Amino acid sequence: MSCPHSHIEAALDRWNECHWHIHQIEANYHSPDRFRYSFNSFIRAIKEIPQILKMELQNHRKYSAVLKPLINSLNSNELLSTLYKKRNFLVHQGMLNILSYGVAGTTEGRGIKIAVGFKVEPYETTEEAYEKFKYLLRKNKIIRYAVGPDCDSSPMIRREWKLPELSIELLEAAVSAWKLCGEVISEIIIQLGGSALELSFSCRHDPEKVKTMVFNQKEFFESVDGEKTDA
Ligand SMILES: [Zn+2]
Numbered sequence: 001m002s003c004p005h006s007h008i009e010a011a012l013d014r015w016n017e018c019h020w021h022i023h024q025i026e027a028n029y030h031s032p033d034r035f036r037y038s039f040n041s042f043i044r045a046i047k048e049i050p051q052i053l054k055m056e057l058q059n060h061r062k063y064s065a066v067l068k069p070l071i072n073s074l075n076s077n078e079l080l081s082t083l084y085k086k087r088n089f090l091v092h093q094g095m096l097n098i099l100s101y102g103v104a105g106t107t108e109g110r111g112i113k114i115a116v117g118f119k120v121e122p123y124e125t126t127e128e129a130y131e132k133f134k135y136l137l138r139k140n141k142i143i144r145y146a147v148g149p150d151c152d153s154s155p156m157i158r159r160e161w162k163l164p165e166l167s168i169e170l171l172e173a174a175v176s177a178w179k180l181c182g183e184v185i186s187e188i189i190i191q192l193g194g195s196a197l198e199l200s201f202s203c204r205h206d207p208e209k210v211k212t213m214v215f216n217q218k219e220f221f222e223s224v225d226g227e228k229t230d231a
Pocket residue numbers: 019023203204
């Protein structure tokens with residue numbers, strides 16, 4: 001008897017590739033172009049999974065009765081079909097219509113200490129937004145002491161990417177889409193006589209840490225307060 005996975009080797013490979021793209025999305029979260037390239041690659045790969053599954057399974061005896069309806073459930077899923085439709089839009093119109101939300105403030109220990117809404121433009125890196133934040137604080141000492149760091153905290157900017165049509169943020173959308181595909185592939189493997197796939201994505205990074213960029217406290221004191229600190 002053949003291994004159940006051997007029937008869908010190419011689809012499993014594409015699904016693993018999607019996992020890799022999610023790590024790219026995490027790593028490039030603060031650079032608009034690189035974020036967009038990573039997200040596009042993810043959608044391109046995940047969009048191919050139903051087609052590959054159909055090609056690999058069309059001659060299987062269970063195809064019409066069981067496997068095809070399972071594969072079709074991917075196309076009828078609301079999140080996946082929105083992402084599939086949005087792919088062309090993302091490629092051709094860039095990030096202009098993607099919403100970029102930001103807050104700036106300070107972080108202390110494990111979490112955010114103070115945060116206020118701060119516009120992070122969809123075309124700018126978080127480092128660029130931080131330069132604007134420091135410029136604002138340099139000019140306004142009241143805001144600086146309200147939201148800037150003290151000796152126990154560090155400056156930070158937290159940003160999020162969202163499509164207007166999806167209520168969830170794009171990294172979350174990618175992980176959810178990967179899990180949805182995984183559930184269907186897992187069900188297919190069970191139908192082929194194998195056991196369920198591992199879907200926990202335990203290697204993903206803490207989404208709060210991904211979204212938050214923490215900057216150097218000493219550099220802030222020097223460049224905003226004009227303090228010279230001895231190293
Ligand atoms: Zn991983």
